[in-house]
Amino acid sequence: MRQLLLRPGAEELNYEIRGIVKKARQIEALGYSMTWENIGDPIQKHNHVPDWMKSIVADLLKEDKTYGYADSKGVLETRKFLADLNNQKKGTKITAEDILFFNGLGDAIAKLYQFLIPTARIIGPSPAYSTHSSAEAAHANTAPITYRLDPDNQWLPDMEDLYLKIKYNPSIVGILIINPDNPTGMVYPREVLEGFVKIAEEFSLLLIADEIYQNITYNGIKAVPLSEVIGSRPAISLKGISKEFPWPGSRCGWMEFYNRDASLEFAKLCQTLENAKMIEVCSTILPQLAIPKIMSHPDYKAYRAAANAQIGLRSEWMREILGSIPGIKFNPTQGAFYNTIVFDEKLLNAQQTLPIKDPKLQDLLDSWLSDESMPLDKRFVYYLLASERICVVPISSFCSDLRGFRVTLLEENEARFKDTFTRLGKSILQYLDSSK
Numbered sequence: 001m002r003q004l005l006l007r008p009g010a011e012e013l014n015y016e017i018r019g020i021v022k023k024a025r026q027i028e029a030l031g032y033s034m035t036w037e038n039i040g041d042p043i044q045k046h047n048h049v050p051d052w053m054k055s056i057v058a059d060l061l062k063e064d065k066t067y068g069y070a071d072s073k074g075v076l077e078t079r080k081f082l083a084d085l086n087n088q089k090k091g092t093k094i095t096a097e098d099i100l101f102f103n104g105l106g107d108a109i110a111k112l113y114q115f116l117i118p119t120a121r122i123i124g125p126s127p128a129y130s131t132h133s134s135a136e137a138a139h140a141n142t143a144p145i146t147y148r149l150d151p152d153n154q155w156l157p158d159m160e161d162l163y164l165k166i167k168y169n170p171s172i173v174g175i176l177i178i179n180p181d182n183p184t185g186m187v188y189p190r191e192v193l194e195g196f197v198k199i200a201e202e203f204s205l206l207l208i209a210d211e212i213y214q215n216i217t218y219n220g221i222k223a224v225p226l227s228e229v230i231g232s233r234p235a236i237s238l239k240g241i242s243k244e245f246p247w248p249g250s251r252c253g254w255m256e257f258y259n260r261d262a263s264l265e266f267a268k269l270c271q272t273l274e275n276a277k278m279i280e281v282c283s284t285i286l287p288q289l290a291i292p293k294i295m296s297h298p299d300y301k302a303y304r305a306a307a308n309a310q311i312g313l314r315s316e317w318m319r320e321i322l323g324s325i326p327g328i329k330f331n332p333t334q335g336a337f338y339n340t341i342v343f344d345e346k347l348l349n350a351q352q353t354l355p356i357k358d359p360k361l362q363d364l365l366d367s368w369l370s371d372e373s374m375p376l377d378k379r380f381v382y383y384l385l386a387s388e389r390i391c392v393v394p395i396s397s398f399c400s401d402l403r404g405f406r407v408t409l410l411e412e413n414e415a416r417f418k419d420t421f422t423r424l425g426k427s428i429l430q431y432l433d434s435s436k
Contacts, residue, residue: 019397020038020381020385020391020392020393021038021391023368023382023385024036024038024385024389024391026364027361027364027385027386027389030358030360030361030364032361032389033389034389034390034391035388035389035390035391035420036391037390037391037392037407037408037420038391038392038393038408039408040182040243040248040336040337040338040408040410041248041410042243042246042248042337042410043246043248043249044410045408045410045411045412046411046412046413047246047307047410047412049245049246049247050299050303052297052299053245053294053297053303056290056293056294056297057286057290060286060289060290060293061286065285065289066285066286066289067285068285069281069282069285070101070282070283070285070288071282072274072277072278072280072281072282073097073099073100073101073274073277074099074100074101074254074282074283074288075101075285075288075289076096077292078101078288078289078291078292079096079097079099079101080096081291081292081295081296082096082099082239082254082256082291083095083096083098083099085295086225086227086256089225089227089228090228091225091227091228091229091230092227092228092230092231092235092258092259094227094256094257094258098256098257098258098260099254099255099256099257100254100255100257100270100273100274100277101252101253101254101277101282101283101288102253102254102255102277102283103251103252103253103283103284104240104242104250104251104252104253105131105210105212105238105239105240105242105253106131106253107251107253107283108238108253108254108255109131109132109135109210109238110135111273111276111277112135112208112236112238112255112273113135113136113138113139114135114139114276115269115272115273115276116139116173116269118139118140118141119140119171120171120173120174121136121140121145121169121171121172121173121174122136122145122172122173122174122175122176122206122208123145123146123147123162123165123166123169123172123174123175123176124136124144124145124146124147124175124176124178125146125147125148125149125157125176125177125178125181126146126147126148126149126398126399126400126401127149127183127184127340127395127398127399127400127402127406128144128146128398128399128400129178129182129183129210129398130397130398130399132176132178132210133146133398133399136176144399145165145169145172146399146400147161147162147165148161148162149181149184149186151184151329151331151340151342151402152329154186154331155181155184155185155186155331155340156186156188156189156192157188157192159192159195159199162175162196162199163199166199166203166205167203172203172205173205173206174205174206174207174208175196175199175200175205175206175207175208176208176209176210177193177196177207177208177209177210177226178209178210179193179209179210179211179213179214179223179224179226179335180213180214180216180217180223180334180335180336181335181336182210182213182336182338183338183340183393183395183398183406184331184333184338184339184340185315185331185332185333185334185335185336185337185338185339185340185409186331186333186334186335187217187221187222187223187334187335188223188224189224190224190228190229193224193226193229194229197229197230197231197233200233201233204263206233206234206235206236206263206266207226207230207233207234207235207236208235208236208238209226209235209236209237209238210238211223211225211226211237211238211239212238212239212240212242212243212244212253213243213244213335213336213337214239215244215304215308216243216244216307216308216311216335216336216337217308217334217335218308218309218311218312218315218334218335219312219315219316219332219334221334221335223335225237226258227256227258230258230259232259232262233258233259233262234258234259234260234262234263234266235257235258235259236255236256236257236258237255237256237258238253238254238255239253239254239255239256240252240253240254241253241287241291243336243337244304245294247287250284250286250287251284251287252283252284252287252288252291255273257270310412311337311409311410314409314410314411314417315332315333315339315409316332317414317417317418317421318332318333318339318407318409318421319332321418321421321422321425322341322421322424322425322428325425325428325429326429327343327344327347327428327429327432328341328342328343328344328404328428329341329342329343329344329404333409337408337409337410338406338407338408338409339406339407339408339409340395340398340404340405340406341404341405341406341407341428342395342402342403342404343377343380343403343404343432347432348376348377348379348380348403348432349376349435350376350379351434351435352379352380352383352431352432352434352435353383353431353434353435354383354384354386354387354388354427354430354431354434355387355430356383356386356387361386362386364386365382365383365385365386368382369382375394375396375403376403377394377395377396377403377404377405378394378396378397380394380405380431381393381394381405383427383431384405384424384427384431387427388423388424388427390420390423390424390427392405392406392407392424393405393406407421407424
């Protein structure tokens with residue numbers, strides 16, 4: 001080309017959650033079926049959307065207004081409904097004008113980082129959710145800055161690590177919290193959230209909370225909303241319906257701005273995000289129209305409670321199968337529908353294998369393993385793909401120095417769920433023992 005096309009940092013855009021699919025498709029092309037544990041799509045895992053929910057969407061399709069534009073910020077009635085939901089809680093109050101819709105939460109995340117100056121950094125958790133860490137790194141033209149989630153302490157954040165990184169890096173202007181967390185399934189206790197707020201107060205920081213899994217908790221755990229603990233601090237909550245209804249194909253997410261007048265710089269950011277949405281005209285209207293009708297439906301709370309209970313039950317099944325396997329760090333989940341399993345330090349090496357009977361699979365695997373700099377957890381993931389046809393995601397791809405993998409808790413067929421994780425557990429043991 002006549003000149004360089006990509007700006008520095010563009011290479012940081014990475015999404016191994018879907019990238020691993022390319023390898024799995026190669027195995028499928030050889031005639032094998034695949035067990036997908038790489039992505040949080042409830043529909044892919046046989047979740048049945050209730051008929052009453054489908055009827056609401058179908059009825060909306062009969063109305064002419066469904067086919068028009070919405071207000072640039074989103075359907076006003078829906079924004080009023082969501083503001084009222086927030087205001088029923090104890091905490092910071094908002095109005096419909098403090099809510100801004102996007103075409104999915106990924107769109108919202110990309111826009112958020114896009115308008116920050118490159119020197120303004122948002123520190124986020126590690127293991128990190130790729131959409132956040134990649135977008136933050138791309139905007140800053142360098143690697144993301146992270147604070148440590150501790151697998152030896154139920155994946156709770158290392159607050160000293162967070163504090164020191166903020167104290168000695170004045171470029172950090174905000175803290176990202178993912179609650180409930182993806183990829184670990186951890187839910188932040190209130191006192192930990194209050195600790196984030198205290199640090200934000202000391203260093204005059206913006207708080208950003210990805211709360212898309214806020215209403216997906218189980219086994220006696222409830223998530224504390226950011227709005228209940230922030231007081232007068234400027235903050236943004238990121239929410240959506242992809243996981244909760246679930247309707248991932250809706251691509252419908254939104255931001256809630258808290259205390260937007262508490263800081264001139266924050267008010268300018270909120271206005272810039274709104275201006276950017278006006279240039280795009282509006283986000284998709286159908287799911288916005290459906291939100292109040294679905295969430296106020298008399299069956300909705302019971303539906304969500306039953307779905308959460310089932311995820312909680314699968315969390316217990318996973319604990320029973322994987323919880324006592326030597327050589328890994330296993331934490332039972334509390335929210336969302338993922339779990340991150342970490343190998344004990346120094347147990348992985350480049351000589352470990354799993355049996356591959358098909359020479360074509362072995363040839364495919366050998367071609368994947370040609371990269372000598374490959375993280376050792378990705379090596380395990382590739383062996384698991386070829387040996388058991390189970391597709392998981394390496395934790396090294398979540399901006400982490402830990403070595404392990406993420407799985408989902410979405411499979412609704414009990415026999416299939418237990419078979420998948422029993423095979424996975426046996427593979428872990430066999431892989432770790434193979435080089436002894």
